[in-house]
Amino acid sequence: MTTPVKDLSNAPVVIAASQVNKYYGQFHALKDVNLEVKRGEVVVVIGPSGSGKSTFIRCINRLEEHQQGKIMVQGIELSNDVRNIDAIRRDVGMVFQSFNLFPHLSVLQNITLAPMRVKKIEKSEAEKIGRQLLERVGIPEQADKFPGQLSGGQQQRVAIARALAMQPKIMLFDEPTSALDPEMIKEVLDVMKELARSGMTMMCVTHEMGFAREVADRIVFFDKGQVVEEATPDEFYHHPKTDRAKLFLSQILGH
Amino acid sequence: MEATNNPPPPPARVPTWQLWAKENLFSNTTNSILTVLTGALVIWVISSLAIWAFTQARWGVIPANFRILMTGSFPTEQLWRTWLVLIIVCLSSGLHWGSLSRGEKLPVWTYVVGAIIALFALVTQMGHLSGILVPVAVIAVFAGYFIGQIAIPSRIMNIAWVVIFFGAVLLFTVDFGTGGVQTKEWGGLLLTLMLSIVGIVASFPLGVALAIGRTSNYPIISAICTVFIEVVRGTPLVVVFFIAQLFVPLLLGGANIDPVLRAMVGITIFSAAYLAENVRGGLQSVPAGQVEAARAVGLTGTQTLLLIVLPQALKAVLPALVGQFIGLFKDTSLVYIIGLKELAGISDSIRSNPDFIGTAQELYFTISVIYFIFSYAMSSGARNLEKKLNTNR
Amino acid sequence: MSDFTVNAEQAPVPFYRDVKKLAVIAQVVFLLVVLAGIFILINNVNLGLKKQNLSFGFDFLPQTAGFQVAEGTAFGVPYDSGSDNYIKVILVGLYNTLRIAIVGMVLATLLGVLVGIARLSSNWLLNRVALVYVEILRNTPLLVQLVVWYFIVVLQLPPIKEVEPVLGMYLSNSGLAIPWMVQKPDGINFFPVTILAVAAGLAVFAFFVQQRNKSGKPVPAGQFGFLTWVAVLVLGFFALGQPLEYGVPIRGNFGVNGGLTVSPEFTALLVGLVVYTSSFIAEITRAGIQSVNKGQWEAARAVGLGYSETLQLIILPQALRVMIPPLGNQYLNLTKNSSLAVAIGYSDVLNVLNTSGNQSGQNLQTMVIAGGIYLVLSLTIATLVNAYNRATKFKTR
Ligand SMILES: Nc1ncnc2c1ncn2[C@@H]1O[C@H](COP(=O)(O)OP(=O)(O)O)[C@@H](O)[C@H]1O
Numbered sequence A: 001m002t003t004p005v006k007d008l009s010n011a012p013v014v015i016a017a018s019q020v021n022k023y024y025g026q027f028h029a030l031k032d033v034n035l036e037v038k039r040g041e042v043v044v045v046i047g048p049s050g051s052g053k054s055t056f057i058r059c060i061n062r063l064e065e066h067q068q069g070k071i072m073v074q075g076i077e078l079s080n081d082v083r084n085i086d087a088i089r090r091d092v093g094m095v096f097q098s099f100n101l102f103p104h105l106s107v108l109q110n111i112t113l114a115p116m117r118v119k120k121i122e123k124s125e126a127e128k129i130g131r132q133l134l135e136r137v138g139i140p141e142q143a144d145k146f147p148g149q150l151s152g153g154q155q156q157r158v159a160i161a162r163a164l165a166m167q168p169k170i171m172l173f174d175e176p177t178s179a180l181d182p183e184m185i186k187e188v189l190d191v192m193k194e195l196a197r198s199g200m201t202m203m204c205v206t207h208e209m210g211f212a213r214e215v216a217d218r219i220v221f222f223d224k225g226q227v228v229e230e231a232t233p234d235e236f237y238h239h240p241k242t243d244r245a246k247l248f249l250s251q252i253l254g255h
Numbered sequence B: 001m002e003a004t005n006n007p008p009p010p011p012a013r014v015p016t017w018q019l020w021a022k023e024n025l026f027s028n029t030t031n032s033i034l035t036v037l038t039g040a041l042v043i044w045v046i047s048s049l050a051i052w053a054f055t056q057a058r059w060g061v062i063p064a065n066f067r068i069l070m071t072g073s074f075p076t077e078q079l080w081r082t083w084l085v086l087i088i089v090c091l092s093s094g095l096h097w098g099s100l101s102r103g104e105k106l107p108v109w110t111y112v113v114g115a116i117i118a119l120f121a122l123v124t125q126m127g128h129l130s131g132i133l134v135p136v137a138v139i140a141v142f143a144g145y146f147i148g149q150i151a152i153p154s155r156i157m158n159i160a161w162v163v164i165f166f167g168a169v170l171l172f173t174v175d176f177g178t179g180g181v182q183t184k185e186w187g188g189l190l191l192t193l194m195l196s197i198v199g200i201v202a203s204f205p206l207g208v209a210l211a212i213g214r215t216s217n218y219p220i221i222s223a224i225c226t227v228f229i230e231v232v233r234g235t236p237l238v239v240v241f242f243i244a245q246l247f248v249p250l251l252l253g254g255a256n257i258d259p260v261l262r263a264m265v266g267i268t269i270f271s272a273a274y275l276a277e278n279v280r281g282g283l284q285s286v287p288a289g290q291v292e293a294a295r296a297v298g299l300t301g302t303q304t305l306l307l308i309v310l311p312q313a314l315k316a317v318l319p320a321l322v323g324q325f326i327g328l329f330k331d332t333s334l335v336y337i338i339g340l341k342e343l344a345g346i347s348d349s350i351r352s353n354p355d356f357i358g359t360a361q362e363l364y365f366t367i368s369v370i371y372f373i374f375s376y377a378m379s380s381g382a383r384n385l386e387k388k389l390n391t392n393r
Numbered sequence C: 001m002s003d004f005t006v007n008a009e010q011a012p013v014p015f016y017r018d019v020k021k022l023a024v025i026a027q028v029v030f031l032l033v034v035l036a037g038i039f040i041l042i043n044n045v046n047l048g049l050k051k052q053n054l055s056f057g058f059d060f061l062p063q064t065a066g067f068q069v070a071e072g073t074a075f076g077v078p079y080d081s082g083s084d085n086y087i088k089v090i091l092v093g094l095y096n097t098l099r100i101a102i103v104g105m106v107l108a109t110l111l112g113v114l115v116g117i118a119r120l121s122s123n124w125l126l127n128r129v130a131l132v133y134v135e136i137l138r139n140t141p142l143l144v145q146l147v148v149w150y151f152i153v154v155l156q157l158p159p160i161k162e163v164e165p166v167l168g169m170y171l172s173n174s175g176l177a178i179p180w181m182v183q184k185p186d187g188i189n190f191f192p193v194t195i196l197a198v199a200a201g202l203a204v205f206a207f208f209v210q211q212r213n214k215s216g217k218p219v220p221a222g223q224f225g226f227l228t229w230v231a232v233l234v235l236g237f238f239a240l241g242q243p244l245e246y247g248v249p250i251r252g253n254f255g256v257n258g259g260l261t262v263s264p265e266f267t268a269l270l271v272g273l274v275v276y277t278s279s280f281i282a283e284i285t286r287a288g289i290q291s292v293n294k295g296q297w298e299a300a301r302a303v304g305l306g307y308s309e310t311l312q313l314i315i316l317p318q319a320l321r322v323m324i325p326p327l328g329n330q331y332l333n334l335t336k337n338s339s340l341a342v343a344i345g346y347s348d349v350l351n352v353l354n355t356s357g358n359q360s361g362q363n364l365q366t367m368v369i370a371g372g373i374y375l376v377l378s379l380t381i382a383t384l385v386n387a388y389n390r391a392t393k394f395k396t397r
């Protein structure tokens, strides 16, 4: 299978991080991170555990606060301004490693909650959208179940549908398949691939090499809170430039 | 003595009562001695109780004062209000119960208990009306159950209870032209129940607010709530009652504020502090990921709290809240110390009536049974609830 | 084409949209509301008091109290209602509260642990009896139980003239009299020594528990603590010139003399509190024992320990760790519940303060003092339990 070549040269930059620094107390978690993502681009973030991948993508919708540097999302600066934070969160969807579905709400309610409460969409309209999204992620029959009654893979697909219900311009994924049993990983990755092909701007922390090679436009390699290497998937997997990336690849490939 | 902690798997045998007795009562020497000693104690207690109950006790004091035990000095010509509320509550309990147990059959014991209560009321005729109205109330429960099974969604019942609560408070006070009722005329079981129910309903919002304040990220708010909670929890309820008794009139600028209201203020503040600690446990049990997910889909802080965190937290601590309510129900007896006539207070008054001198045993036995029935029913309800919630996960 | 990265100069964020500033504002507003509430409260109380020609002051404390207290001393110093002031009478009340709370805690723990073990017995009868005991006590109000113990049990006991002593003790409707080491009339106050002994015992115990946790070597910390306690008592006894003497109750014409006598109110309150609290401690014990891994029973049996040895040496020490926090809660409850003394007329600190308030017309102040005293007691118990908890925590690596 060949990836259709995307022309991103004219696309606007929708995420722009410059000189971002983040501290947890004394601990320096992000060091001068610079990164730009263009509209429609699919960026895969990889790196050793504890290298700051989650911290970075959580900074993009202000689940974490950065101390220095500047993050612009869709032209809006992420500052202490409530209005900016709200606007950015409305445009950025997020999918977590541990799903974080709301256990006391049904699958459909999980999806319609934010559109109804935040965008003030009518219930019937929200449910229509919700059912369409469940169709899109391949589990329309689960609408009235509760999250506890679903398998991990199904839960993660509901989580993706929940994020899509707000019609985000950008989707963030933080290791969406790491908590899943192997047989369920594919069903989630398929949904993510479909999403990538539909032109969604995506930033994914994932070590799924197949996914990265198939749909990623760029790989960003994090280590010790820094962006160490940026390259296309082919380049990165076959000809890593830095020693740290070589070491990391040899570890995850197991030889 | 053996611990059940360490039971060897019993070999499959036909259980006869001899075998059962050997295994459970006389498995070895120590066990046999224990059985004999405990047995002697049990026989002694039961026989002295029976001798007292059937040969010495003057039970006449109970029917003679039944109305007072139930409602205190509630005006006799206004008693229809309590009957009305009782029957509505019975009907709604039936409806709620029925709506929660769709497709389940009523257990046999409920019929037995219902029949016993109805027959007892018919035969003893304690008040001239209760012989009819108690059976009506019992029938209301069963009728409600069957209607509830077919027709009523349990969500509607939650709203119904709120309406019934405020309706009952109104009905127990307001003057409809034929004279009203004053709270100081409430007494007996009615006062016990009103104090506990008003206490838990009023303390609920305050307690939840305190819990949210204490767990909030705002250090000043958290500190103030913590101090309030800990100060109240460090003070005995009697002291809270005494202080409320003295402070409430000063605050509201009148010495003649009704003592029942003062007691309600005291019990509300006291209960709120304990409720806050229970709810705090629930809030802390909600994983951080829930808040993150809610914020990530764009919900505001308030929406996250009200729609995501609180529902989960309250569900987690529901059994604990029932436990707290049982404690509150028992604690209302302390208003006896500040001179109110709930079950314990009214018993004290009755036994100092010259006609009923020396009937302390009968009275306290009876009210203990009343307290026991209510709290035991609630605690077994809570246990069932806990089991249900645990299996739901 | 628009490039979002173009850095338009951002207008400064107005304060009502700035999350940081909003957080500060919210807290300041909350603080102001609370302060305003407190101010209104104090103001209203002062106005109300003025209307009744009273003021909120504590000047009455050094005045002569002038009422009798049925029993107790100001921590070893006798109280004289003719000349002593309110402070002293409050101390007598506090002494009475502490006395009943401490004795109550010890007895309730012993009884509760026994009932808890009985709840787990494989003897069906014992097991059921313990269950009924627990359920009845937990599901009826303490106040009713106390009233029953006082009016129906203790006051209905035979009068002192008719009872025969058991082991030198008299239990009658005028209370309980037991042989005891009592203060000689002219001896030095021994009370401080008892406090010192308890403190020293606890300190030694805590020290060796810490040693044990640090070194991992078995140190009999409990025994060392106990020995210290005894040693301080004995040393104090001789150092102060033997201020105590052994007294045996002797029946006279008007009750008993000698030994330690306590009132029927004390007796009823103590029994009531102990029995009530024991039912809760029983449940805590049961849960604690059940929380110990079954493998522990099997392992202990495998190395040849008997049932009671297993329970004492293996199971209870482990169960104790789970039991300590809820047990501490019960001790707190017991102390606070001792304030129900008012209902049966035992002279505890609340009762004495209540009388003081009525006597001096300063009810508000005496109740505030009562609240303060109970708060300090609660915080002290909570601190001790927490300290013990921290000291005995499992060292996990
Ligand atoms: N809330 C926190 N407090 C303190 N340190 C944290 C916190 N969250 C993450 N860290 C630290 O920051 C570093 C980066 O973490 P993270 O971004 O989760 O790594 P990754 O997702 O790449 O595995 C880690 O060393 C981690 O221990």
Ligand SMILES: [Mg+2]
Pocket (backbone or CB within 6 Å): A053, A054, A055, A174, A175
């Ligand atoms: Mg991570």
